[in-house]
Amino acid sequence: MITSFSNSTIKLVRKLRSKKERQKSGLFYIEGIRIVGEAVSSNWKIETILYSPDLLTSKFAQEMVQGFIDQGRDTTAVTEEVFRNISDKKGPQGIAAVVYQQWSNLGELRIAEGEYWLALDAVADPGNLGTILRTNAAAGGRGVILLDQSTDPFDPSSIRASMGALFCQPIIKAHFQEFAALKREQQVAVVGTSDKASLDYYGWQYPSRLVLLMGSERQGLRGHHAALCDAIVGIPMVGKSDSLNLAVATALVVYEIYNQRRG
Amino acid sequence: MITSFSNSTIKLVRKLRSKKERQKSGLFYIEGIRIVGEAVSSNWKIETILYSPDLLTSKFAQEMVQGFIDQGRDTTAVTEEVFRNISDKKGPQGIAAVVYQQWSNLGELRIAEGEYWLALDAVADPGNLGTILRTNAAAGGRGVILLDQSTDPFDPSSIRASMGALFCQPIIKAHFQEFAALKREQQVAVVGTSDKASLDYYGWQYPSRLVLLMGSERQGLRGHHAALCDAIVGIPMVGKSDSLNLAVATALVVYEIYNQRRG
Numbered sequence: 001m002i003t004s005f006s007n008s009t010i011k012l013v014r015k016l017r018s019k020k021e022r023q024k025s026g027l028f029y030i031e032g033i034r035i036v037g038e039a040v041s042s043n044w045k046i047e048t049i050l051y052s053p054d055l056l057t058s059k060f061a062q063e064m065v066q067g068f069i070d071q072g073r074d075t076t077a078v079t080e081e082v083f084r085n086i087s088d089k090k091g092p093q094g095i096a097a098v099v100y101q102q103w104s105n106l107g108e109l110r111i112a113e114g115e116y117w118l119a120l121d122a123v124a125d126p127g128n129l130g131t132i133l134r135t136n137a138a139a140g141g142r143g144v145i146l147l148d149q150s151t152d153p154f155d156p157s158s159i160r161a162s163m164g165a166l167f168c169q170p171i172i173k174a175h176f177q178e179f180a181a182l183k184r185e186q187q188v189a190v191v192g193t194s195d196k197a198s199l200d201y202y203g204w205q206y207p208s209r210l211v212l213l214m215g216s217e218r219q220g221l222r223g224h225h226a227a228l229c230d231a232i233v234g235i236p237m238v239g240k241s242d243s244l245n246l247a248v249a250t251a252l253v254v255y256e257i258y259n260q261r262r263g
Numbered sequence: 264m265i266t267s268f269s270n271s272t273i274k275l276v277r278k279l280r281s282k283k284e285r286q287k288s289g290l291f292y293i294e295g296i297r298i299v300g301e302a303v304s305s306n307w308k309i310e311t312i313l314y315s316p317d318l319l320t321s322k323f324a325q326e327m328v329q330g331f332i333d334q335g336r337d338t339t340a341v342t343e344e345v346f347r348n349i350s351d352k353k354g355p356q357g358i359a360a361v362v363y364q365q366w367s368n369l370g371e372l373r374i375a376e377g378e379y380w381l382a383l384d385a386v387a388d389p390g391n392l393g394t395i396l397r398t399n400a401a402a403g404g405r406g407v408i409l410l411d412q413s414t415d416p417f418d419p420s421s422i423r424a425s426m427g428a429l430f431c432q433p434i435i436k437a438h439f440q441e442f443a444a445l446k447r448e449q450q451v452a453v454v455g456t457s458d459k460a461s462l463d464y465y466g467w468q469y470p471s472r473l474v475l476l477m478g479s480e481r482q483g484l485r486g487h488h489a490a491l492c493d494a495i496v497g498i499p500m501v502g503k504s505d506s507l508n509l510a511v512a513t514a515l516v517v518y519e520i521y522n523q524r525r526g
Contacts, residue, residue: 127390131508138504161508168503202522235518236525240431241401245394245424248514251507255498255515259465262499 001053002078005085009048009076013086013098019152022101028154031088031096033061038164039099040064047098048074052083055094065095088156101154104143104170106178111142111188114208116257119145119179119190121225122216123246126151130161131247136169139251139258143170145211147179147225180228183211189230193253194221195242197234204233206257214253217246264316265341268348272311272339276349276361282415285364291417294351294359296324301427303327308363311337315346318357328358351419364417367406367433369441374405374451377471379520382408382442382453384488385479386509389414393424394510399432402514402521406433408474410442410488443491446474452493456516457484458505460497467496469520477516480509 002010015021016029027047030036037060039046051065068075083092111117118141123129129151136144144153152158153171174182183190189207193214213229215221220243226232235244235252244252265273278284279292290310293299300323302309314328331338346355374380381404386392392414399407407416415421416434437445446453452470456477476492478484483506489495498507498515507515 131511134504135507135511137502138498138500138507140501163506165504202518235401236521237401238403238521239400241397241428243426244398244401244514245510247508248394248398248510251511251514252518255465258499258501 002076002082005082009050009098010078010082010086013050013096016098017156019155022152022154026101027098028101028159029096029098029156030159031092033058033093033095035159035164036061036095036097037064038167039097042167044102044167045100046073047100048076050076050078050083050086050096050098052078052080052092052094054080055083055092058093061093061095102171104172106145106172106174106182109172109182111186111209111211114261115142116140116206116210116212116254117142117145118250118254119147119211119213120150120216121147121176121214121222122149122219124151124217125246126153126155126158127161128217128245128247129153130158130166132250133158133162133169134165135247135251136254137165139254140261141169141254143172145172145174145179147174147176176224183228190228192221192226192229192232193234193249194226194232195234195237197232199231199233201233201235201253201256204231206260210257212250212253212257214246214250265339265345268345272313272361273341273345273349276313276359279361280419282418285415285417289364290361291364291422292359292361292419293422294355296321296356296358298422298427299324299358299360300327301430302360302362305430307365307430309336310361310363311339313339313341313346313349313359313361315341315343315355315357317343318346318355321356324356324358365434367435369408369435369437369445372435372445374449374472374474377524378405379403379469379473379475379517380405380408381513381517382410382474382476383413384410384439384477384485385412385482387414387480388509389416389418389421390424391480391508391510392416393421393429395513396421396425396432397428398510398514399517400428402517403524404432404517406435408435408437408442410437410439439487446491453491455484455489455492455495456497456512457489457495458497458500460495462494462496464496464498464516464519467494469523473520475513475516475520477509477513
């Protein structure tokens with residue numbers, strides 16, 4: 001049982017709050033029964049499960065920890081005091097994990113008939129990114145491509161907002177030029193969104209093999225991204241409104257695609 | 264020119280970060296050219312405009328301040344140091360305001376033919392609330408009714424997320440019983456959403472005079488709220504997904520209502 005704040009695992013957990021440390025180590029930290037359960041059931045590679053026997057009252061979670069111990073996998077028991085110290089939460093449930101980041105490779109991506117993917121240009125806010133991952137999973141989006149300087153999907157705010165949807169879809173990091181090459185080679189339709197578009201996002205027939213491309217919170221769809229698109233759709237707005245939250249705009253278009261397909 | 268952090272206006276601004284102080288005073292604090300401009304152009308009652316002559320380089324904003332001075336309205340010039348101290352922002356634009364909260368009265372609400380209002384039960388996250396205000400304005404929602412224990416629309420996170428949409432629609436605070444009485448007296452349709460609903464939110468014909476009722480982030484639509492509804496619609500989800508972010512779910516339904524009406 002770890003009682004010391006200077007234990008190396010505890011120090012690692014604290015370091016993983018920083019994006020730089022997450023990039024260097026390829027790890028990230030998650031906390032809570034539901035999210036740790038999702039990571040385990042989705043077969044993500046887990047470095048260690050941290051738990052506090054005094055805090056962990058859920059039978060489901062206790063059995064999950066026992067399963068790890070029985071399989072000889074790494075677990076780290078810590079005192080309640082240590083757990084409360086590393087926890088992000090007000091009422092910690094007593095279970096957390098250090099998990100290996102899992103990135104899919106653009107080079108191996110083959111977009112199949114009927115699939116729709118989501119590409120995000122330079123999304124800045126990790127809460128927005130997590131919400132988008134959650135919506136994309138719910139609307140049947142096949143996965144997410146993060147273009148250029150995107151925020152980190154393994155940021156605590158992104159993980160929280162994704163509600164586990166982080167684990168059930170491939171996430172790919174790519175440069176714009178690689179994405180443009182993929183479009184040419186695989187002849188997949190790219191549809192962008194812009195407030196200046198003449199096509200209405202609602203009712204327009206989306207191509208069957210499709211990447212939906214969303215611009216960033218600040219800049220919207222940039223020129224070279226717009227140039228790549230086969231079509232650009234817009235979301236009508238009333239009165240003085242001239243923009244929507246990125247996660248909201250993405251949800252409206254992704255759900256319109258999903259709604260058309262589920263018939 | 265105010266140079267001291269202990270000036271009473273500066274102290275008031277700092278206090279307005281707390282919900283309790285906002286409730287006591289009936290005031291709130293906003294910052295930045297766009298949002299102060301929205302408050303002024305929407306004719307909200309302004310206690311004072313604070314500005315730092317050294318930071319305020321925008322001609323539009325300078326003219327706005329000069330207009331206030333010319334009309335003999337209250338303005339407060341502060342040093343750059345003081346402004347940076349009260350500012351929430353990394354790159355402050357040098358203009359802020361203390362504004363009177365403006366609440367509309369449920370007793371005076373008459374829901375007209377063709378209008379749709381949004382009612383939110385106990386929304387907890389001010390960022391969600393602000394995003395919902397922004398979406399509701401864009402989708403032609405007439406106003407927002409906050410039921411029971413709702414977070415504060417004048418919280419800085421709500422104001423930021425609303426992108427000025429706070430100023431262009433009436434906001435009403437009401438207890439559930441008052442809302443139920445309004446429904447009976449005005450015979451307006453109330454439509455709820457739930458993940459257990461059998462009606463599909465997409466394509467279902469929404470009544471012409473309508474209040475859309477959304478449950479809270481944690482609890483969804485509670486029993487006594489569901490009981491009040493004339494219909495309950497659901498948003499289909501794929502695979503393991505069982506919920507959406509509240510601002511996303513609200514956006515999907517509000518936009519479906521708007522899309523049906525704009526034809």
